[in-house]
Amino acid sequence: MFKGFYDLSSAMLTQTRNLDVVGNNMSNTATVGYKADRYADTTFDEVMRSQIGNKQKNPQELGTTTSYITALDEVYTDHSQGALQSTGLPLDFGLEGNGYFAIQTDAGRVYTRNGSFMLDDQGYLALAGQGRVLGRNGQQIYLGTDKINASADGTISTEAGQVLGQLGIFTFADPAQDLQKTGEGMFTATGQPQLATDTVVHHKMIERANTDLVQQMTEMITCQRALQSASQLSKMYDQIMSKTATELGRV
Numbered sequence: 001m002f003k004g005f006y007d008l009s010s011a012m013l014t015q016t017r018n019l020d021v022v023g024n025n026m027s028n029t030a031t032v033g034y035k036a037d038r039y040a041d042t043t044f045d046e047v048m049r050s051q052i053g054n055k056q057k058n059p060q061e062l063g064t065t066t067s068y069i070t071a072l073d074e075v076y077t078d079h080s081q082g083a084l085q086s087t088g089l090p091l092d093f094g095l096e097g098n099g100y101f102a103i104q105t106d107a108g109r110v111y112t113r114n115g116s117f118m119l120d121d122q123g124y125l126a127l128a129g130q131g132r133v134l135g136r137n138g139q140q141i142y143l144g145t146d147k148i149n150a151s152a153d154g155t156i157s158t159e160a161g162q163v164l165g166q167l168g169i170f171t172f173a174d175p176a177q178d179l180q181k182t183g184e185g186m187f188t189a190t191g192q193p194q195l196a197t198d199t200v201v202h203h204k205m206i207e208r209a210n211t212d213l214v215q216q217m218t219e220m221i222t223c224q225r226a227l228q229s230a231s232q233l234s235k236m237y238d239q240i241m242s243k244t245a246t247e248l249g250r251v
Contacts (some may be wrong), residue, residue: 015223019139021075022220025211033057033113034185034209036216079175082113082210084202090146091117093154094207097171098201100179100187104140105131111170111179111187113207119143125156125165129188134168136195143166150203169196185209 021039028034085095093115095101100111110130117133120126123144125133132140136154143156143164150156154167170193172178178191 006045011049016103017225019220021225022216022223026213026216028184029211029213029216031114031209032116032185032206033082035080035082035113036209036211037075037181038078040074040076063133068192071134076176077179077181078210079179080210081091082207084205085208087116087203089116089244090204091119091146092206093150093167094202095116095207096200096202097196098171098175099196099197100171100193102134102138102168102170103127103130103132103186104134108188109134110182111189111193112183112185112199116206119146136159137169139165141167150201152200152202154201167201168199169199171199172195173236206213 009186018039021037028036037229081096084096093101095113095115100113101115103110103112112127112130116127117125118128120132123142125141127133129249135141140163141156145158147159148164149159150167154169155163156165156167157163172189172193173189173192176191179187180186180190182188194230
């Protein structure tokens with residue numbers, strides 16, 4: 001009976017956490033360059049097996065008892081490509097392939113797929129609310145005008161052909177390990193960035209969030225139903241235990 005309570009409580013906690021992740025994804029559907037989070041869980045006994053053993057943490061059997069109690073494994077970020085959307089705006093840039101823009105903020109350098117840029121009050125290319133965009137040489141890019149053209153390698157020039165700079169596009173060996181999300185579509189690097197060689201820059205376009213709103217809504221409904229079912233079963237267990245305790249008290 002107590003095992004049932006534990007399993008149901010675990011299920012409710014798991015679905016609540018998953019709802020938080022799904023809700024955050026849905027709220028950022030319109031965020032340029034946003035990368036969706038995914039929730040992964042595992043059973044409690046699997047967690048225990050992964051923590052015991054020798055230095056290599058070789059899994060060992062804990063017995064024949066089966067547990068369906070789940071525990072948080074990780075919330076990981078899906079770095080897959082989002083759809084490109086034409087905007088016609090001269091300071092918008094979308095990336096096709098692996099690669100991230102580098103932004104110099106007050107707190108340090110961050111990386112993003114959000115290419116919806118602007119000119120700051122001094123004429124530098126910047127990302128609103130974050131900082132200035134960095135070029136391939138690591139320097140800030142001064143434009144002074146939005147009357148520009150841009151090539152597929154990120155080179156920015158005036159309409160007369162004068163080169164103003166080149167966007168710095170950086171890649172990571174394993175984005176899931178080398179990038180840590182710090183905000184909606186923003187990452188700090190925990191690994192070593194490399195200059196991209198095969199990322200295509202699309203001028204006057206942006207990359208949309210890689211979240212599927214319909215899929216997220218379906219997942220949210222599924223989680224809500226699972227949470228409601230676990231809650232109702234938990235109440236039934238409580239009623240049964242209360243009745244059992246009352247009947248035993250009469251004996």
